[in-house]
Amino acid sequence: MTNTALTGVEGEERSEYSREESRAIRARSLRLLASLLRPLRGRVALALGVIVISTALQVAGPTLIAIGIDQGLPALMKHQDWMPISLVVGAYLVAGIVGAVLIAQFTILSARITQAILIDLRKRVFLHAQRLSLEFHESYTSGRIIARQTSDLESIRELLDSGINGLVRGILYMVFIAIALVVLDPWSALVLAVALVPLFLLTRWFQKRSQTMFRATRVFSARLIVHFVETMTGIRAVKAFRKEERNEKEFGDIVEDYRNANARVIQLFGIFDPGLILIGNVTVAVVLLVGGFRVLGGGLEIGALLAVVLYTRRFFDPMEEMATFYNSYQSAAAALEKISGVLEEEPSVADPGQPVDLWQARGEVEFADVRFAYHDDRVVLPDFELHIPAGQTVALVGSTGAGKSTLAKLMARFYDPTAGAVLLDGIDLRRLHPKDLRRAIVMVTQEAYLFSGSVAENIALGKPEASFDEIRSAAQAVGAHPFIMALPDGYDTDVNKRGGRVSAGQRQLLSFARAFLADPAVLILDEATASLDVPSERLVQQGLTTLLSDRTAVIIAHRLSTVAIADRVLVMEHGRIVEDGTPADLIEGTGRFAKLHAAWRDSLV
Secondary structure, rough: OOOHHHOOOOOHOOOOOOOOHHHHHHHHHHHHHHHHHHHHHHHHHHHHHHOOOHHHHHHHHHHHHHHHHHHHHHHHHHHHHHHHHHHHHHHHHHHHHHHHHHHHHHHHHHHHHHHHHHHHHHHHHHHHHHHHOOOHHHOHHHHHHHHHHHHHHHHHHHHHHHHHHHHHHHHHHHHHHHHHHHHHHHHHHHHHHHHHHHHHHHHHHHHHHHHHHHHHHHHHHHHHHHHHHHHOOOOHHHOOOOHHHHHHHHHHHHHHHHHHHHHHHHHHHHHHHHHHHHHHHHHHHHHHHHHHHHHHHHOHHHHHHHHHHHHHHHHHHHHHHHHHHHHHHHHHHHHHHHHHHHOOOOOOOOOOOEOOOOOOOOOEEEEEEEEEEEOOOOOEEEEEEEEEEOOOOOEEEEOOOOHHHHHHHOOHHHHHHHEEEEEEEOHHHHHHHHHHHHHHHEEEHHHOOOOEEEEHHHHHHOOOOOOOHHHHHHHHHHHHHHHHHOOOOOOOOEEHHHOOOHHHHHHHHHHHHHHHHHHHOOOEEEOOOOOHHHHHHHHHHHHHHHHHHHOEEEOOOOOOHHHHOOOOOEEOOOEEEEEEOOOHHHHOOOOHHHHHHHHHHHHHO
């Protein structure tokens, strides 16, 4: 994993960064933004061209008014010449109509650009989150990923929908107004230039303070989502342990923190907005005063003074919109930082650059000088050696924390060893193409997850192209067929989210059917029978015997009835194998497995 100080893992809980970190985060966000805009360069250039022309036509209004007053009206009054005033009025109307049409076109173009960016970003987050290794998802909660796809993307959408349009128009408007002022009356332009000094200082002050505050709002927003998702996901545990009141208090504290963070932002705007208005009003008053004296002295026409006052007033109008934009911008920038942090995470289990083809796996597994430690440097497997011949069924037994599940995760390549190598048929798993690896090795865990859809669709996950007869045969092999036929629509029954229509034991049977259908060379059962009751376990034993024949299997189980079907038993302790033999040999001995078996046998009496 990359440096978490600059990504979304630890940084999720932080609202303040060092200068170097802030610079790196901004650079990362800009890289992401540039990559999103690169395919849209043509559309962006066209949109900019349209808005430049439309803004220039809008800004032309006061200049046309000045020409009409200073030249058109005198010609009309002195010589009854309607031509100058008619030309000015016609030009004003044409500028207004063409400008409106171009603004409409710009709105359509910018909306299409916005949707293209959001679609691209949503796909990137979803696909990249799937590609990241299990290590990332174990440290980065699902609530945070949901926040990236919901509230953060919504902040970016708001910015792109309204903020960017207002910013571009506002900046162009101010630039064109400044040019018009220089042309019409350089002295008024000078007054405006002086006013830019306090305007810059106020904006800079606002920028520095708002950056930290908006980051804080994104942090508390993410915490709200994380707390809500975790509560709803674990609602059974919440009900079982009467955690409602404690959750209510914790959620209330987070809501209060979120409210306070937003209140500080509002207070900041309570200074910034009036400050902009004050600077604008003072500048207009000074321009009017200076211009009035120059009109009296004959140095400025009355129409030009009117245009200068209008330009000065309009120069500050976009500033208020830009203040609103900055609100959206800071929120969106903080969101983009979070998203870019996720997208720059690299999988700790990377795909091979030049994969080795594995056409037909035999199922021989070997751990060669393997050492494994999690990212917190906690060593689980120190100097581990193991050879499993093809077709052998191995049962792993040991206390919690002995390293059994870690061994299974390494074999399935959810993790890579810190040192050494895990081999399949003599090939390092790190050199196999992911499709070959997943086809050769299948893992069934204690938590049998079912996706929304029918029973048949969930079983077919093991082999998407399978026919209905193959799906039914797999279900019959593990003993799932009778209960499936008892469901309202049989194999077409919608299991709903998380398998709501079937029991925990039935979900596990469906996961077995899924593994049967996949027909891997190596099958890993990680506490896969733990949620089965005794009748269900007996029902699945025959199916397991059928499945495990002629294939390599590793069974992690505390139930010794499941271990009994193994060819070989490994007893693990502190990441090492302390006993290795057939079930019968170990039972006859005096070691740890014999004691476990004796205790299990006595419990049945």
